[in-house]
Amino acid sequence: MELRYQVTGPEDGPLLVLGPSLGTTTHMLEAQAAELSRSWRVLRYDHPGHGSSPAAKNPFTIEDLARAVLALADEDRFAIGGVSLGGAVALAVAALAPERVTDLVLCCTAARFGEPGPWHERAARVRAEGMGWLAGIVTARWFTLGVDPEVAEPVQSTLLGTDPESYALACEAVAAFDLRDALRDVRARTLVIAGDQDPATPVEYSEVIADGIPGARLAVVPDAAHLANVERAPVVGGLMARFLGHGVGLKTRREVLGDPHVDRARAAVTDFTADFQEFITRYAWGEIWTRPGLDRRTRSCITLTALVARGQLEELAMHVRAALRNGLTPDEIKEVLLHSAIYCGLPAANAAFAVAQKVLNEDI
Numbered sequence: 001m002e003l004r005y006q007v008t009g010p011e012d013g014p015l016l017v018l019g020p021s022l023g024t025t026t027h028m029l030e031a032q033a034a035e036l037s038r039s040w041r042v043l044r045y046d047h048p049g050h051g052s053s054p055a056a057k058n059p060f061t062i063e064d065l066a067r068a069v070l071a072l073a074d075e076d077r078f079a080i081g082g083v084s085l086g087g088a089v090a091l092a093v094a095a096l097a098p099e100r101v102t103d104l105v106l107c108c109t110a111a112r113f114g115e116p117g118p119w120h121e122r123a124a125r126v127r128a129e130g131m132g133w134l135a136g137i138v139t140a141r142w143f144t145l146g147v148d149p150e151v152a153e154p155v156q157s158t159l160l161g162t163d164p165e166s167y168a169l170a171c172e173a174v175a176a177f178d179l180r181d182a183l184r185d186v187r188a189r190t191l192v193i194a195g196d197q198d199p200a201t202p203v204e205y206s207e208v209i210a211d212g213i214p215g216a217r218l219a220v221v222p223d224a225a226h227l228a229n230v231e232r233a234p235v236v237g238g239l240m241a242r243f244l245g246h247g248v249g250l251k252t253r254r255e256v257l258g259d260p261h262v263d264r265a266r267a268a269v270t271d272f273t274a275d276f277q278e279f280i281t282r283y284a285w286g287e288i289w290t291r292p293g294l295d296r297r298t299r300s301c302i303t304l305t306a307l308v309a310r311g312q313l314e315e316l317a318m319h320v321r322a323a324l325r326n327g328l329t330p331d332e333i334k335e336v337l338l339h340s341a342i343y344c345g346l347p348a349a350n351a352a353f354a355v356a357q358k359v360l361n362e363d364i
Contacts, residue, residue: 001060001068004052005045009037014251015078016040016244017069017093019086021108021227022170023138023159025051028083031233035241039248039286040079045072047085049166051158056166062177066092073100077254079188079244081105083229084201085170088113088177091209094190095182102250104188104213105240108198108226110205111183111212116175123168123175131160131167141200142227151231183212189266190216191243193236195224215269217243246278249286256289256296256322296326304336308352309344316352320359330360 006026009016016036020028026044033042047065048056066089069080079102082090087109094101113119126134139156190213194206203220210218219239221228229236254262269277289299300323307316323333333356341349 001048001056001064002054003045003048003065003068003072004054005043005072007041007043008033009041010039011041013039013041014247015043015073015075016103016247017043017045017073017078017080017090019045019069019080019082019089020047020050021082021084021086022047022174023050023134023162023167024083024155024227025158027051027158028155028227028230032229032237032240035237036244036247040244043072045069047166047170049163049170055163056169059169060173062088062092062173063096065089065173066096069093070097070100076100077102077259079103079105079247081107081240082109083107084109084226085174088174088179091179091186092177094186094188095179098185098187101186101188103244103247104186104190105193105243106190106206106209107193107236108195108201108206108228109209110201111180111209112178113174113201113205119171119175123171126164126168126171130164131162135160142225143231144197144223144225147231155227155230180208180212183209184214186213187267188213191239192216192218193228193239194218194220195226195228195232196220196222197224198226198228200226246281246286248290249281249284252289253281253285256285256325257318258321258325261318261321297323297328300326300328301332301336304333304352305340305344308337308340308348311348311351313351313355317355317359320356324359333360 018029018033020026025046029044033044036042046053069089070093077100080090080093081104087106090104091106091111094104135156138159139152142155143152192206192210194203196203206218210216221232221235224232300319303319304323307319320333337349337352337356340352
């Protein structure tokens with residue numbers, strides 16, 4: 001399965017994959033991509049027969065789409081999200097590869113899209129009559145009454161340009177989709193967004209996901225139907241930006257401290273500590289450690305000295321490991337601790353040498 005895609009944002013930014021809804025293309029995610037591309041490398045893809053992706057020739061499942069998206073992700077760890085069908089694909093990716101997905105944003109989607117019968121009926125009618133009859137019916141479910149035509153018209157035009165057979169096959173994939181029993185296995189930090197007037201995936205569908213994924217957050221957007229990210233773009237964009245605002249910091253934190261440590265720290269987050277962890281990731285790792293004025297080796301030297309001075313031995317052990325990851329040699333770490341002995345005191349340096357020796361012994 002070949003999915004065409006486009007990438008925006010800094011080349012060295014953390015990867016964020018976004019998928020659109022059924023009957024739309026990457027353009028429906030334009031507002032969110034423009035905001036998030038400031039710090040994330042945003043990859044948006046088109047479903048088969050949608051936008052620039054080739055038409056589907058054979059039946060497929062949402063899990064097949066998820067595997068195709070996984071093949072596009074060129075980093076071991078990445079964030080993923082989507083709207084409706086794109087959200088279901090993102091959810092399937094998080095279930096298939098929980099060790100790879102760090103953050104998950106699900107907008108107006110479901111772990112199961114209702115009874116399969118109506119989806120099969122829609123697929124049959126599209127095959128028989130084409131896409132034209134869908135325009136008025138579907139867009140009435142996508143937007144609230146009285147939506148600005150300038151908002152709805154581009155999305156409606158995109159729907160009419162979708163390959164009918166690919167659309168029908170996607171409907172059949174949606175009919176067969178049911179990931180409710182796998183929600184508890186998703187490990188990614190998760191935000192679920194719902195439109196309060198969404199008839200296609202009502203708020204109850206989002207509540208099922210939020211209740212099923214450990215630690216997931218739910219945000220309900222007022223005065224929004226199914227394409228909440230289009231109709232209420234600033235609101236949805238703000239929710240996503242705040243949730244993913246730690247992106248650069250998380251990437252730096254993983255590079256410096258290592259995946260095992262960061263995974264343990266994130267697994268231990270509670271509702272009480274979540275905001276503090278977000279603060280650390282966003283500002284310490286995303287603002288200070290990424291400044292160009294000092295390289296990471298130098299920052300490690302400064303951090304080791306500060307931790308010796310304050311007697312923060314548990315943090316010191318973590319940052320001795322980080323110093324090794326940042327390229328300091330054991331001899332250079334020794335010199336930092338010797339220098340600290342003069343300016344921070346002999347007892348503090350003595351304790352620091354003991355901690356560092358244990359860490360170095362681990363590395364031998």
